[in-house]
Amino acid sequence: MASYGIINNTARFKLLSTLFLAVSLLFGCNDGADTAMPASTSRQVSTVAIHRQAVTLTMELSGRTTPFRIAEIRPRISGLIQRRLFTEGSDVKEGEVLYLIDPAPFQAEYNNALAGLKQAQAQLQSVGSKAERYEKLLEAKTVSQQDYDDAASALNELNARIRSLQASLEVARINLGYTKITAPIPGRIGKSSVTDGAIVTAYQSTALTSIQQLDPIYVDVPQSTTELLRIRNSVGKGQFKSNSQQPEVQLILEDGTLYPHEGTLQFSDVTVDQTTGTVTLRAIFPNPDKTLLPGMFVKAVVQEGVDEQAILVPQQGVSRDHRGDPYALIVDDESKVQLRRLVLDRAIDGDWLVVSGLVPGDRVIVEGLQRLQPGTEVKATPFNPAQGQAATPAPDAQPRKQGAGAE
Known part of the structure; x- marks a missing residue:
């Protein structure tokens, strides 16, 4: 029995020694790894340099097409329709005979x-x-x-x-x-309400047919008075210049395609619709192919003016906090991250128009934003939008100004 106890104690001692050796080797390896790692590393980020530039400001308004001219055809004398001389739905010329009353x-x-x-x-x-x-x-x-x-x-x-x-x-x-009823305007004629042999009376309430001139064609879009006042205040304060000439208008069709012909803004109505609080803007467009038909729903892109000192920032460089307020992270002169609160106006293509929060010369981080905190030291390289990644400049390369308005 004594010999069994000695043997058991010996086995326990060997087991404890083996465990101690394994733990020592494990901690020794970790210490070596920590010693091999650098004390600190700088994160790689891509930045875009902010500069001022001239930007044409536009607004997108929904509206409908309206014929340039409409003529309802009615007889000026009473009599019997002897013949109808047009094809319904066809284009007619001014002065073309439409109906013949028994003369x-x-x-x-x-x-x-x-x-x-x-x-x-x-x-x-x-x-x-x-x-x-x-x-x-x-x-x-x-x-x-x-x-x-x-x-x-x-x-x-x-x-x-x-x-x-x-x-x-x-x-x-x-x-x-008057026995020859002619077209007063050129355009596309609609269906006829009478046939040959019908009796008509002078200046009757029911029109025989109607003609709509489609080339050119109007587009009527409502604009809120709030937006109208904002534009006038911006022009008055000199924030941007209004177009003294008739501004050009682009048209987006119902299927999302861009209408190939540009139009011009004709006038803004002087009466406010009390039910909607809007005024009507009317633009005129050429319509040689009769693509636009009366009553079509379209979107008009109208020029507001030109902001010659605009600041744009890529949308991917703007984040929002838990309250939804926008902010951007920039790299300062010490290569450290700083947070800037922003006031935005609108989206222009892939950029945000910045009202305040950024100044020319700021370097906004657009890549490498994940888990980035203010005060973090980073290594910034210019962002190359063509390649979608940072472009590493040569050591002696000088920063290049972007655009005519770069500062």
Whole structure:
């Protein structure tokens, strides 16, 4: 029994010795690794240098297309539609005959008025000659004053009748011309509300058809009065310059494609819609291919003005805190990270327009932002957007100014 206890103690001693040796080797390896690592490392980040530049400011407004001109076709005389001379949905020219009203009764009225005028004109020579003779005889005391007055009165009455008949002939001629209903404007004609043989009345409430001129075409977009006042205040304070000429307008169609033709802003309405608090802006666009049809929903990109001292920052360089407030991290002259609170205006392509928070010369971090804290020492390299990664400059390379407005 004693020998068994000695053997057991010996085994325990060997086991403890082995465990102690393993722990010593483990801690020794860790100490060696810590000794091999550098005391501190600088994180690699990519930065974009901030500078001022001229930027054209635009606003995107939704609206609908409106025909340049609309004409509702109605008859000016009553009669029977003899023929319809156009194809529904086709393009018509100004002055083209659309309907033909039966001209027979109006031709008869014209002929009657013409005959009455010629009859009166034939009597004019006889009555006029009689008045002249009586005037000479009156001087010779051969006829009485009453006879001369009657002859002169008959002449005046006939002249008045001739003028009346001339007016009646003109009315008959106009009504005869109205038997041909023509297009007052060029454009695309719609469907007809009547067919051949229909009876129509002068200036009836129901239009026979309508014509819409589509080239050019209007685009009406509402703009809030708040936005209108903001633009005027910005121009008044000199924050950006307004376009003294008619600003150009671009159009985005319902499927998201860009309309190939640019338009111009015509005017801004002077009346505010009380239900929506907006005013209507009207732009005009060429429409040679008739791509734009009345009533289409579109988006108009309207120029507000030009900010000649704008500061833009890439959107990937702007973050937001837990309250949603934007901020950016910059690299200072000591290669340390600093936090800047920003006030943003709008997104322009892939950038944010900065109102305040950044100044020319700031280097904004756009890559390597993960778990980056203010005060951290970093190694900054210029960001190369073409390659999407940092471009390592040569040791003797000088920083390059970007754009015409770089500072």
